[in-house]
Amino acid sequence: MPAATATTVIGVIVFTDLVGFTEFTAVSGDDAALALLAVQERLVSAALPEDARVVKELGDGLLLYFPDSAGAVRTGMALQEAFEAESASTGLPLWVRMGMHAGEARERGHDLVGHDVNVAARIVDVAGPGEVLVSDATRSAAEGLVPQICFEELGPVVMKGIPQPIRLWRASCA
Amino acid sequence: MALLPHGPVQPLQVRIATTAGSVHVTGDDRAEVAVEPGAEMALTKDGVVEIRPRRPSSAVTVHCPAGADVVVGTASGSVELRGRLGSVSITSASGSIRVAAVADADLRTASGAVEVGDCDQACRVSTKSGRVTVDDTGSADVSTVSGTVRIERVTGEVVAYTVSGGVTIMADGPGPVRARTVSGGVTVRLPAGTKPTIQVSGRGRVKSACEAGDDVVVDVTTVSGTVAVVPC
Numbered sequence: 001m002p003a004a005t006a007t008t009v010i011g012v013i014v015f016t017d018l019v020g021f022t023e024f025t026a027v028s029g030d031d032a033a034l035a036l037l038a039v040q041e042r043l044v045s046a047a048l049p050e051d052a053r054v055v056k057e058l059g060d061g062l063l064l065y066f067p068d069s070a071g072a073v074r075t076g077m078a079l080q081e082a083f084e085a086e087s088a089s090t091g092l093p094l095w096v097r098m099g100m101h102a103g104e105a106r107e108r109g110h111d112l113v114g115h116d117v118n119v120a121a122r123i124v125d126v127a128g129p130g131e132v133l134v135s136d137a138t139r140s141a142a143e144g145l146v147p148q149i150c151f152e153e154l155g156p157v158v159m160k161g162i163p164q165p166i167r168l169w170r171a172s173c174a
Numbered sequence: 175m176a177l178l179p180h181g182p183v184q185p186l187q188v189r190i191a192t193t194a195g196s197v198h199v200t201g202d203d204r205a206e207v208a209v210e211p212g213a214e215m216a217l218t219k220d221g222v223v224e225i226r227p228r229r230p231s232s233a234v235t236v237h238c239p240a241g242a243d244v245v246v247g248t249a250s251g252s253v254e255l256r257g258r259l260g261s262v263s264i265t266s267a268s269g270s271i272r273v274a275a276v277a278d279a280d281l282r283t284a285s286g287a288v289e290v291g292d293c294d295q296a297c298r299v300s301t302k303s304g305r306v307t308v309d310d311t312g313s314a315d316v317s318t319v320s321g322t323v324r325i326e327r328v329t330g331e332v333v334a335y336t337v338s339g340g341v342t343i344m345a346d347g348p349g350p351v352r353a354r355t356v357s358g359g360v361t362v363r364l365p366a367g368t369k370p371t372i373q374v375s376g377r378g379r380v381k382s383a384c385e386a387g388d389d390v391v392v393d394v395t396t397v398s399g400t401v402a403v404v405p406c
Contacts, residue, residue, distance in 0.1 A: 034178030155245030
């Protein structure tokens with residue numbers, strides 16, 4: 001049987017997660033949960049550059065693809081600002097955490113799969129609400145191209161299922 | 175085994191990566207970095223001291239100059255930092271973290287407990303279900319899903335997120351204090367006589383036993399959790 005062939009995509013994989021969404025839904029109801037997701041969708045759609053895309057929705061989280069690290073980091077930080085502003089004005093708990101990793105993935109229909117996708121999924125687990133955490137690969141590619149953003153090292157992070165520790169950085173506004 | 179680091183990284187940075195073994199780092203009056211048997215270390219070209227256990231479950235015990243920066247990544251081992259250290263960053267999946275005295279700290283664990291003594295500047299703590307206690311810090315940025323957080327004294331800005339856990343903060347400074355909760359309870363304690371400006375968004379209950387004023391801003395977002403602002 002011939003090996004499956006799939007297109008390899010190079011770029012940045014971003015996972016987002018809405019902190020406390022399950023509890024918010026339990027407390028506020030399904031309609032409020034849908035409304036919260038609609039706000040998130042609106043803000044993400046407005047912020048994504050043309051060459052980026054929402055690969056898929058994962059309940060309250062998203063899998064995003066960006067062709068370059070600088071664009072991913074810049075958009076991630078802009079999104080956090082937008083979430084914070086919306087939360088301040090509406091009281092909605094738009095407390096989103098993000099994890100980014102630059103590498104390659106295989107296309108499977110509209111989906112992306114592969115080791116680097118799995119790494120990005122683990123990175124978001126380390127992030128707190130309002131944070132953008134990036135792998136060393138992402139930071140290295142973005143550094144110098146995003147002068148308004150600085151990176152603070154978290155160090156080698158041991159992640160479930162990933163053989164080697166991943167060096168992570170926390171992005172913040174300079 | 176001991177190394178006398180020299181290189182462009184100032185102050186000295188010690189970087190430890192392990193999986194299951196415990197980590198003990200002591201900052202004391204010495205010039206060199208020393209590791210006890212069970213671990214090995216190497217000096218990078220940047221002057222960073224990298225330390226790893228010889229076996230995954232081996233404990234790592236390190237003595238380094240006071241004020242050194244320390245970075246630790248572990249899956250399940252406990253981490254304890256003694257003496258006075260510089261900027262520290264610790265990430266663990268389930269191990270507990272105990273820090274005595276540092277310049278600033280970034281501490282993350284999914285389920286382990288976190289204890290911080292004195293933190294001169296910024297103390298950032300993130301946990302899902304672990305219990306967090308901080309004795310004294312310059313500023314605090316804490317988040318928990320279901321764990322409890324108790325900060326005995328913070329003299330600067332505070333940001334506290336909780337989903338369903340309880341957060342208690344003694345804010346002894348100009349703030350601002352930002353508290354975010356879905357259903358967890360948040361208690362902000364202020365020095366007697368402090369008159370806060372309390373800003374609220376969301377539907378949860380906010381109770382204040384303090385006279386209103388403009389000494390410190392307490393900014394609250396609550397979905398259904400109760401936020402209490404009380405004098406000490």
